[in-house]
Amino acid sequence: MDSLQLLRKDTEVEIATAAGPTAFEIDELTAGYRERRVLRGISCCIPERRVTAIMGPSGCGKSTLVKALNRTLELMPGGAVTSGHVRFRGADLHGPAVDPRAVRRSLGIIHQQPVPFPMSILENVVFGARFHAICRRAEREAYARLYLEKVGLWTEVKHQLHESASRFSGGQQQRLCLARTLANQPQAVLMDEPCSALDPYATRRIEEHIVELRDEYPVIVVTHNVGQARRISDYVLFMVDGQLIEAGPTAQVFEAPQSQLARDFISGRFG
Amino acid sequence: MAAEITQAAPAPGFLPLPCGAMRSDRAFTVIAWGVGLVGLVLPLGILGFLLIEGMARLSWAFLTEAPAGFPLGSAGGIAPAILGTLALVAIGLGVALPLGVAGAIGLVEYAPEDSPWVRVMRFGAECLAAVPAIVYGLFGYAVLVVLFRLQISLISGALTLGLMMLPIILIGAEEALRGVERSLREAALSLGVSRFNVVRRVILPKALPGILSVTLLAAGHAAGSAAPVMFTASVAFARGTPALDAPVMTLPSHLYYVVSEGADLEQAYATALVLVVGLLLANGCAALLKRRLAR
């Protein structure tokens, strides 16, 4: 499939794009927590090596969607995908032979609140990588350095690698979490409102990293910040109440939104 | 070196996990379930055992009659023991609850926060809550029974139990009071009313479920303890309504008496069942209150 499509059967809206190959194919995905259905049939494709922003008002299911994408949704109390499929590079996420942990490792996620683990900075970075035997014990430091440099933390922390990360600022913590995720050598990066707990300066740094990541990974960023979506994304999905309302290249969606809801959201009239 | 460990090329599908880790994960899960079930089977087993063995003798008469038979206690009921236990705990609470709550208010509201004094008090209270019940018995015996000539009586025992409950209630009430949101306190104080008014009208009602919960727990603990009342309040046999200056029977000491006298096992099972079910009710209420508080 060479286009980012919105396959909503009821409206049959289709947006042709000039996108490259597809990373994620999402097909009629419904998911939720126990009795509460949060995602009501989401279908779309998300392209390789681009930043795709998921926008929408609070509670529309953005976070649930990214959590479903790397199978951490099932860690939440009662959280589960009830029907539909997600394929990443052709492989079904929920296929019978697929271990959810392998999915989580391959599709790294960054959360809203930066969550440094209760261990040294070095240990934080190689936490997953050591487990997955990506790096050997002897090369921990070199390995950690690689990823700390990648997120621009190395010069700041090179003398305190063995100290706890708890005294870091929010922005530093979030970059540490990014390094930790990248050190896991994922094949895609998901971000769940990565900047909503940060100040404007730290937000800018994270946004710069997001744009850089595009060169290596398909990136999905959940945000409720319209300006941010405009700044960093190549494509936009717009969700309301668990359904996909609109999708397309960022410029197109922002300049000529097709639905009234999207128009109101972008202009700041609700959300 | 860095070159060797750069990122692998994107491969389709998901990489397999280290297989040793998977095996240990599975073993761990099995062990966790096994151990967890111990926590389920053990209490239910003990309760079931007491229920099965105790139900035979349990009857309305058992709850309302005095002990009878020879040796005394091998027949009849346990009414005086129930009354005695209730009286002991009620009077003990009458002392411990106001003192404990007032002390907690003093610690939380009227002492500078994190002053060394508060820390010392809290540490002291925690130590005293940990002091074994029998030590309270030693103290009650030396001071109340002998020194103050209160003899072995309801009042001696009730004061001993009150002392035992005091640190538990103090700590619990302090935690409950501290648990009230700071913003609530600030908002109330910003209206210019006195601190006491804020405590009485805002903080205490908010902390009440927590205080009641810990009070019930302390009362249950006291009601089940034989050690502190053995030398201060309990006798093998008593009858009639409990009086302040007279000794009483208590459920735990009666159970101890029946077991140690080897009088009658069925009687002991039924007594144990009554004691456990009574405490279960008290603790259940405490847990409910706590859960309501958490909401």
Next chain:
Amino acid sequence: MTATEPSAVPFSAQRVRGRFSDRAARLASRAALALVVLILATLLLLILREALPALGSALSAEGILRADWAPLADPPRFGLAHAVLSTLMVTTLALALAVPIGFGIGLFAAEFAPAWLRHVLQPCLELLAGIPSVVYGFFGYVTLVAWFERYGGMATGESLLVGGLILAVMVLPFIACTSAESFAAVPRALRESAHSTGVTRVHVVRRILVPMALPGLFAAVALGLGRAVGETLAVLLLAGNSTALPTSYLDRGQPLTALIATELPEAALGTAKYHALYAAGLALILLTVTINSVVWRLKARVMRHGG
């Protein structure tokens, strides 16, 4: 005071009223605290005073630390060594069993159990914690003691082994509940992040949960230890109540609490026996206070570290 002219001093009426009730409340609560301190100081001092005569010659051959317990000998000897050793032995056994199982239950409740099971498990543990000591003693007497005699080939079922086993059951809920709470208190986000790196549950438990819950786990052990040391009636009924220095868990013994409960009734005021028993009480206090303060320190340090 000068509340007669409200216009001269704004808000004065309100302030005077508030100030009075406030001062009264402050006074009352301070008085309550002082009373609490007074009572507790009396408790400590009194037990210390009654124990003091026995402490003076504690190290002599006839003293409480070295002699055996022989109240009917001539002259009588009141040594506590057997009781201290018995207490240590039953407590060690109880904790050796209850700590691993308790942590396991705590972890299970916080991590593995489905919600409905957790809602059953919690009251079950509370039930276990709510059963009083004397009922455990009775329960152990009619079950374990009888079984060990019938099937275990032991001369008597009463032994430090049985006392320790029942004690383990008694402290188990405290350790399990406290550890479950501290495992559950580890922030969701932290767990979620750890899981989202695709590691196994064992790994998350070992690297994230245990380090984070460590202070709580220490507290759990301490709580259990304190309970085990101070339990009276269960060990009184089960440990065998004999004054020999125990050499194995199959031996009978008499923990400090059981010694006090057995001997206090006939210890006449001011006799050597009376003082020895208060020395036993003092030992119990010192033991629990030491446990508490070690944990207090440890907790502070671990919390600073873990941050």
Next chain:
Amino acid sequence: MLKVAVRSKLAVAAIAAATLLSATSVVRAENGALRVGGSTTLVPVVANAAMAFMDSFKSWQRADAALPDTQLVIYVTGGGSGFGIKSAINGTLDIGMASRELKDSEKDALGVHQAYLVGKDAVAIAVQVDNPLAKLKQNLTSDELRKIFSGEYRTYRDINGSLPAQEIVLLVRDAGAGSAEILQDKIMGKAQVAPNALQMPSQGALLKKLESNPNAIAYISAGLGGESGHLVTFALNGVEPSHPTW
């Protein structure tokens, strides 16, 4: 024919004027409570007697016209002979019960008091019917008894080579019990009871344990031991602990 193995007097040591039936100053508490406590041997008897006494008289006046018209309440508790005497001395009990003679020091401490003898019982050495010793012997000497209770004989084989090497389980009463002091006085002399003996909290408990444990040997109230169908009692130095003829 005074042929009792070890004889004990069950004496009631009471403080001044504190008699069960004609108490005057004893009923000093306004509610008319009388506290009785001590020897666990006496508790079952006295407790039942007290209950019957309360039931039949209800008020002190009806028991004796000289007494005030207050409700008749009697509290009974155990604790052991030592506890009974001690409590009578320090006034925490109105009547102390003891299963032994009062010592001179105790009489001095009591001051003005009255002691009432309510009965006598022998202390018998007894074992369960399945005890190895029961089939072999009917009689024990003081010397054997001392060696058994001092722990010199650890197993039954030590007593007699033909017996199995099972541990001798000694059941004793705690040091406050009258029977414990009697054993010390009459048999043990300078020797001490083996410290690994099980101290039982009451005669009743001792009886139950003795009946259930075939390895145990104990001294027990001859009355209790004789009534039980599961026990065998020994003669001491040829004297049976039966039919006391005092």
